[in-house]
Amino acid sequence: MSDLHLISHHLCPYVQRAVIVLSEKSIPHRRTYIDLADKPDWFRVLSPTGRVPVLETGGRVLFESQVIAEYLDETTPGSLHPADPLERARHRAWIEYGSGTLAAIGKLYNAPDEDAFAAAAADLRGRLERIAPEVAGRFFAGENFHMVDGVWGTIFRYFETFDAIGDFALMPAQGRMADWRAAVAARPSVRQAPPEGYPARLMAFLAARPSHLGRLAQAACGGAANAG
Numbered sequence: 001m002s003d004l005h006l007i008s009h010h011l012c013p014y015v016q017r018a019v020i021v022l023s024e025k026s027i028p029h030r031r032t033y034i035d036l037a038d039k040p041d042w043f044r045v046l047s048p049t050g051r052v053p054v055l056e057t058g059g060r061v062l063f064e065s066q067v068i069a070e071y072l073d074e075t076t077p078g079s080l081h082p083a084d085p086l087e088r089a090r091h092r093a094w095i096e097y098g099s100g101t102l103a104a105i106g107k108l109y110n111a112p113d114e115d116a117f118a119a120a121a122a123d124l125r126g127r128l129e130r131i132a133p134e135v136a137g138r139f140f141a142g143e144n145f146h147m148v149d150g151v152w153g154t155i156f157r158y159f160e161t162f163d164a165i166g167d168f169a170l171m172p173a174q175g176r177m178a179d180w181r182a183a184v185a186a187r188p189s190v191r192q193a194p195p196e197g198y199p200a201r202l203m204a205f206l207a208a209r210p211s212h213l214g215r216l217a218q219a220a221c222g223g224a225a226n227a228g
Contacts, residue, residue: 004029005056006068007043009036010201013102013154014065015053016193020150021072023189024080033195066095069147080147087141091148094131094140098151101127105158109206109213117212125170132175138183145187149180153190156181161202165213165220 006022008015008031022029034043039050046061047054055062055071062068073080081088104124111117136142139149159181162168171177184190207217 002028003057006031007046007052007054008033009052010195010198011205012052013157016154017065017151018053018055018068018072019193020153020189021069021080021147023192024150025072025076025078027072027076073147082141082146091146094134095148095151097131098155101155105155109209110211111213112211114212121168121170125172128170128177129172132172132177135176135180137176138179140180149184150190153184153187154193156185161199161206164203165216
C-alpha cells in the first residue's frame with residue numbers, strides 16, 4: 001500500500017497540479033482536505049509555509065506544488081514532460097508563467113472597485129494573449145498531454161465560473177486558446193482534480209469577497225436563485 005499522503009484544500013488550484021499527476025500516472029495515495037481558515041495543529045507542524053499542498057512520504061514532508069508534481073513524475077514510470085531537454089525547460093518556463101497567471105487571477109477577484117477590476121482584467125487578458133501563440137495543437141505542444149497542460153487546466157477552470165458571472169472578454173480569440181481550453185477541460189485527470197461540489201464552492205468563495213467581482217458574483221447568485 002502506498003505511503004503517499006496528499007494534504008489538500010477543496011479550492012486550491014495548486015493542489016490540483018499534484019492530483020492531476022497522481023491521476024495521469026495512476027499513483028495510489030490517500031488524500032486529506034483541511035480548512036485553511038482553521039488549520040489543524042498537526043498541519044501547522046508539517047507545513048513550513050502554512051500552505052497546501054503538502055505531501056507526506058517516506059517519513060518526510062514535501063511542500064510547494066510544483067516540487068511535489070515533479071517528484072511524483074520523476075519517481076514513477078514515464079514522464080509528463082517532453083524528452084528533449086530544451087523543450088522540457090520551455091514547458092517548465094510556461095508552468096512558472098502559469099503560476100504568475102494564477103496570481104493575476106487573484107488580483108482580479110480581489111480588486112476592490114470597478115477601475116481596479118478593469119486594470120486587473122487587462123493584465124490577465126494580456127497574459128493570456130502572450131501564451132496564445134505558443135499553443136501548437138490540441139494541447140500545448142500538439143496531440144500529447146503534458147504537465148504544462150494540467151497546470152493550465154487548473155487556470156482555465158476559473159473561467160468557467162467567471163463566465164457564469166459575466167462576459168469579461170478575458171480569453172483571447174486568436175490562436176488555439178479555445179481549443180486548448182476545451183481539450184484540457186475534457187481530460188479526465190483535469191476534470192476530476194477538484195472534489196465534488198467545486199463550482200458551487202468557488203462561486204460561494206467569490207461571492208464572499210469584499211471586491212467588485214464579489215458583488216457581481218452575489219448578483220449572479222441572486223439572479224440564479226430568483227430564476228429557480
